[in-house]
Amino acid sequence: MTASKRARVVVLGAGFGGLELTTRLSEAFGDGVDVVLVDKADSFVFGFSKLDVMFGKKAIGEVRHMYRDIVKPGVRFVQTTVRAIEPEARRAVTDAGTFEGDFLIVALGADYDVAATPGLAEGGNEFYSVAGAQVVRDVLPRFERGTAIVGVTGKSFKCPPAPSETAFLLHDYLTARGRRGAADITLVMPFGTPVPPSPDTSAAILAAFAERGIGFVKDQLVRSLDRARKVAVLQDGTEMPYALFLGIPVHKVPAVVAESGLAPADGWIPVDKKTLATRFPGVYAVGDVNGVGTPKAGVFAEGSARVVAKSLMAQIRGDAPPPPYDGAGSCYVEFGHGEVARVDVNFLSGPKPTGTFRAPSEEIVAEKVLFGSSRAKRWFGR
């Protein structure tokens, strides 16, 4: 690419992946690059902030980061919906017109398919969307007694520790309201342990569940809810009565991505594990939307965005390609009681995923706060 021509980069989706990528490109090139960042929403909300909203710790206005605050040289944010993607042409058709680039980055995340779990919309509550978390915030104060199920409904879901965190925070919430004695809490998960790559993290979570009397049903998905009888039906047909159902909905690739031919409707965008490149030249997929094999989590979306940013910089400058993506990241795990642990995981460097547990500490509590605030500052300038 000649230095006289500004590289045009179109980034679809301003989540963890899209925000990190555009920030890196702006830091590297300033006005020397022409980046269009597209998102249908007006603001970004960290995944973990949804837990703060649902348990009434924060108002939605406190956790929203407005896209209008993005002021970065070389970057133009456009709030609009992507209606079609034409990967051969590196083009996206949106309600605000068509955007075409030398590079097209798809960072549209994962969509939720609540209807894939019969009865979930009518008989339970999902809390993975901002709207869902807000509804649960109003439902929780009315929950007085009976069994609360935190139930996973699909195998691939965002932030694998989040269901466990939810069970811990629900325990604290009910304890504070004096209702814990009248309620049971059970977590239903499709894994054999809460965090499979890290046996130490899983052991610590299971020990804390046992201490708090939280039930753990492993290797199971919730397939449907029978609203009339108030039972959750698991994949093996087992029925579990519930009074409160907090569901992690089925995740799926956004329809606009599947329709583009980038991904199958029942999968994620296949990419080169080292570069995040799709089979279409100049088209990359970062974050939850890809099928690289890392968990669906912000830290991995960000890590994959970093590799793609470096690759674009190298191509624009004519430098050597960057080292391959390592699939490494650290996830914070809320244990309740104000305690936060960390698990450092690496998915792609060795023959199998590894995870190292860092027990809860004051330092990690502070680290998690900094994790959010430093990104808000880098991405939004405040």
Ligand SMILES: Cc1cc2nc3c(=O)[nH]c(=O)nc-3n(C[C@H](O)[C@H](O)[C@H](O)COP(=O)(O)OP(=O)(O)OC[C@H]3O[C@@H](n4cnc5c(N)ncnc54)[C@H](O)[C@@H]3O)c2cc1C
């Ligand atoms: C309860 C909960 C807790 C979590 N906790 C953590 C945590 O502690 N640590 C962590 O690392 N991760 C956590 N996560 C996961 C994290 O939020 C996601 O994995 C991360 O946001 C993925 O980043 P992404 O860029 O791939 O996609 P997203 O951040 O989901 O961004 C995708 C963007 O694309 C936009 N979009 C989608 N379709 C269209 C369209 N057609 N047109 C225009 N725009 C569109 C969306 O509006 C969205 O802004 C948590 C998630 C949840 C739900």
